[in-house]
Amino acid sequence: GRLVEGLNKTRDNIVSGMDSVFGGFSSIDDDFYEELEEVMIMGDLGVTATYDILDDLKEKVKERHIKNPADCRELLIESIRDQMSVGAVEYEFEEMNPVIMVVGVNGVGKTTTIGKLAGQYHAQGKRVIVAAADTFRAAAGEQLKEWADRAHAELIGGQEGSDPAAVVYDAVAAAKARHADILLCDTAGRLHNKKNLMEELRKMNRIIDREYPEACRETLVVLDATTGQNALQQAKEFKEVADITGIILTKMDGTAKGGIAVAVQAELGIPVKYIGVGEKMEDLQRFDPDQFVKALFT
Numbered sequence: 001g002r003l004v005e006g007l008n009k010t011r012d013n014i015v016s017g018m019d020s021v022f023g024g025f026s027s028i029d030d031d032f033y034e035e036l037e038e039v040m041i042m043g044d045l046g047v048t049a050t051y052d053i054l055d056d057l058k059e060k061v062k063e064r065h066i067k068n069p070a071d072c073r074e075l076l077i078e079s080i081r082d083q084m085s086v087g088a089v090e091y092e093f094e095e096m097n098p099v100i101m102v103v104g105v106n107g108v109g110k111t112t113t114i115g116k117l118a119g120q121y122h123a124q125g126k127r128v129i130v131a132a133a134d135t136f137r138a139a140a141g142e143q144l145k146e147w148a149d150r151a152h153a154e155l156i157g158g159q160e161g162s163d164p165a166a167v168v169y170d171a172v173a174a175a176k177a178r179h180a181d182i183l184l185c186d187t188a189g190r191l192h193n194k195k196n197l198m199e200e201l202r203k204m205n206r207i208i209d210r211e212y213p214e215a216c217r218e219t220l221v222v223l224d225a226t227t228g229q230n231a232l233q234q235a236k237e238f239k240e241v242a243d244i245t246g247i248i249l250t251k252m253d254g255t256a257k258g259g260i261a262v263a264v265q266a267e268l269g270i271p272v273k274y275i276g277v278g279e280k281m282e283d284l285q286r287f288d289p290d291q292f293v294k295a296l297f298t
């Protein structure tokens with residue numbers, strides 16, 4: 001369905017290239033591996049993942065006495081899937097009162113993603129509260145309010161320029177009073193001012209520690225897949241300022257750079273938990289490496 005469709009450009013970019021390598025060689029030699037490597041690097045799989053995957057492929061080729069390049073296709077799919085499954089632990093949504101902090105720079109789709117998450121949890125019968133703690137951006141609150149309304153979630157907002165920690169404090173109070181299942185916190189994404197950002201996130205976390213100790217916490221970084229290697233760089237920088245537990249890759253639809261899903265996971269050791277495949281509420285999917293690889297190589 002949407003995933004297969006959403007990966008059309010990425011498939012054209014990566015899989016078509018791989019298939020021409022499989023078809024263009026009559027034996028498995030260094031040139032063959034080099035060509036594959038080039039396709040993978042150009043396809044945004046990243047150096048780390050590419051080397052790991054190719055090492056694994058070489059081992060499999062040896063072990064299974066594969067001689068024909070065409071027979072490597074299935075093995076490569078297997079290697080990519082294995083590589084992606086590392087560290088992909090399931091988040092326990094059954095747990096009580098998860099607090100989900102969402103970080104990411106402006107324009108990556110953070111507001112949209114929070115709205116989609118809120119809507120999906122609501123559809124699962126969960127009571128959702130959204131904290132508009134990105135008080136730095138003028139339009140952020142308004143846009144988030146629209147999404148929260150659509151998602152039947154309650155929005156706790158602050159005035160523009162007000163203290164984000166105070167918004168979190170109010171949101172925690174509301175979450176406890178109303179027995180919310182999920183508290184989603186939008187946060188400012190000012191990576192250019194890392195020290196301030198780190199302080200701000202720390203302050204929010206301290207309030208949650210103190211006021212809501214029973215809540216289990218997750219920090220998700222939202223990255224725009226269309227920016228390819230820049231997304232990877234952003235993720236690294238966020239990892240320096242926050243304890244990131246998961247990655248959300250937006251705008252996977254219509255980009256040829258979907259290979260970045262493989263790269264971020266390999267480079268950061270943090271699982272991709274969701275991908276955005278469009279602008280609507282339903283266009284956020286739980287990321288499953290198996291499904292992803294299947295959809296890509298369909």
Ligand code: GDP
Nearest residue numbers: 106107108109110111112250251276277278279
């Ligand atoms: P923010 O500045 O990070 O809060 O970004 P927004 O949530 O405002 O999103 C920026 C733009 O990206 C908007 O036009 C969204 O509709 C769009 N967008 C967000 N996620 C996706 C996605 O998964 N696919 C597509 N095609 N567009 C998206």
